[in-house]
Every structure is written in structure tokens, then in C-alpha cells.
Amino acid sequence: MIIGVLGPKGTYSEKAAEQWIEKNGREGEDILEYCADIQDVFSLLEDKKCEIGVVPLENSIEGSVGITLDRLLENDVNIIGETIVTIEHCLLSRGKKEEIKVILSHPQGLGQCRQFLKNHFPAAELRTTGSTSHAAKLATEFEEMAAIASPETAEMYNLNIVMPNIQDRKHNHTRFVIITRSNIPESVQKYIKKDKQGSSYKTSIIVYLDRDRPGALYAILGEFAKTNINLTRIESRPSKKVLGDYVFYIDFEGNINDTIIKDAISNIESNVGMLKILGSYPEFDSYCESN
Numbered sequence: 001m002i003i004g005v006l007g008p009k010g011t012y013s014e015k016a017a018e019q020w021i022e023k024n025g026r027e028g029e030d031i032l033e034y035c036a037d038i039q040d041v042f043s044l045l046e047d048k049k050c051e052i053g054v055v056p057l058e059n060s061i062e063g064s065v066g067i068t069l070d071r072l073l074e075n076d077v078n079i080i081g082e083t084i085v086t087i088e089h090c091l092l093s094r095g096k097k098e099e100i101k102v103i104l105s106h107p108q109g110l111g112q113c114r115q116f117l118k119n120h121f122p123a124a125e126l127r128t129t130g131s132t133s134h135a136a137k138l139a140t141e142f143e144e145m146a147a148i149a150s151p152e153t154a155e156m157y158n159l160n161i162v163m164p165n166i167q168d169r170k171h172n173h174t175r176f177v178i179i180t181r182s183n184i185p186e187s188v189q190k191y192i193k194k195d196k197q198g199s200s201y202k203t204s205i206i207v208y209l210d211r212d213r214p215g216a217l218y219a220i221l222g223e224f225a226k227t228n229i230n231l232t233r234i235e236s237r238p239s240k241k242v243l244g245d246y247v248f249y250i251d252f253e254g255n256i257n258d259t260i261i262k263d264a265i266s267n268i269e270s271n272v273g274m275l276k277i278l279g280s281y282p283e284f285d286s287y288c289e290s291n
């Protein structure tokens, strides 16, 4: 199976893909296709050049990955899984700490180490890259450059770990989603069947209210409260139509095949402008326990 991830080699996205495949039981040879950015992972999937994509969705320090949320709304995709990766950023360079003048990383990496950078490198120039491993690759060029990336990339790109564990909070986790086309390819079906054994499910939807009116969001949330469905996440994102207009990303416990969930969704659907079901998939925690 071909799996699209953010590249080059050594990204946390690659780690997420490996982690998810390992948990689901590897079936034959999987090929990782490294993409320059997250949009390209979605394009690769759409163009049928891969069967699965693994993309970051949210981080415990920096919050949502906006481009992933946008593509989930606009592209014809289905979420079939999630995995959570422990993020352990290090400062990597060819040079010594005193020599570092430019620090590179993915915007999420820079954001997760904002305080560290202010405290230790107030004068350094910060530059964004397509990924943390892309930063590591570029940092090999000059001794005055450093990258914020995983400890594994140090070895991969022949860099020194100048400072380990530099993120602003000890606990740093990123949640990734495993996506496929909504017309699920045959090779992916076996992973989905396997997942069903003894797992608790989560469902992700996107809702657009169409028109701002008193109690509109309350009515949606009421549907979940009424039937005791546990919400695990709600997030608003600009609709990009006019200022102050939003779409809501909602995750909750349960499977779209359960009658209780089906009924709640159909009640919500009749009261909103648009409802997109992104998919039902095994919750990360329970799927760890059942493996």
C-alpha cells in the first residue's frame, strides 16, 4: 500500500504512519510517499497516487493545524483512524550553541518552542520550513543554522543534538488522522475490518450553520446532550465567506452505524446548512489497549 506523508524522511508524520501501521498489523510491503506539504498529501490521495494519507490535526501546545482542517472540509476524504505521537523536539546543528544565528522549523515546531527561543536565542532569525525534517536537511548546509526537529533526524542528517527537549511544555503530543478517499480503496478495507475488534469508536463531523441565529449552536449541542453522546472536541474555523462566519468541527464518541448516533446526526442535519461526516474510527486509547 502507498501511504502519503509529509517529507522528507524523518518527520513526525512518518512516525505517525509507522505507529498506525504497526498497531494495525503490517500487511505486506508499504511504501511511504514523501510530500512537500500537507496539501500535497491530500492531492496525492485525490489523484489516486496513494491509498492512505497521514496528516497532523492538532497539537497539545499549539492547537489545530489549519490547513488539515481546511482540506478535510474541501476534499473528498474519509477518516479511518487516528494516532497520537509524543513530540520531543531538539535543537540540531552542525555548529555549537554560540554559533547559531538562524533557527529553522515547521511553524508548529517554532510555536511549540516559542518561550525556549525567546529565552535562549532572542536575537536569532527564525525561518519556517515545510516540515521539521526539511529544517534538519537545510541545517546541514551552514554551522550557523539550527533546526527544531526530532532526535532521530539528528542521526539521519548527521547533526549534533545541541539541546534536547526544548519544547515549552514537558508533555507535547500531536494527534494525526489517517485518511483515505470516501470511496474506500479495496486495499484499505482490510485495515478497517481489523480495527473493529474490541475498540471504542469516535466520529468526526463538520457542521455549517448557514445563518447566525440565537441558540443555533446550542440546538446542535443539545442533540448530543439529550442522548448522552460524549463530545471529545469542538472547534470553529472561519468559513472564508465573510468575517464572523464559521464552520464547526465536532468529534464525539460512537460509531455512525449505531442507531443513537444516526438519529442524532439526522436531527442535526435537518437544522443546519451543511453537515459533512468525515468518518467513524477506533479511538486511539482503546485501540492501544485492545492491541
Ligand SMILES: O=C(O)C(=O)C[C@]1(C(=O)O)C=C[C@@H](O)C=C1
Residues within 6 Å of the ligand: 006, 010, 011, 012, 013, 014, 056, 059, 065, 087, 106, 108, 109, 130, 131, 132, 133, 174
Ligand atoms: O514537521 C513534521 O515533522 C510534521 O510531521 C508536521 C508537524 C505538524 O504539522 O504539527 C507534526 C508534528 C509536530 O507537531 C510538528 C510538525
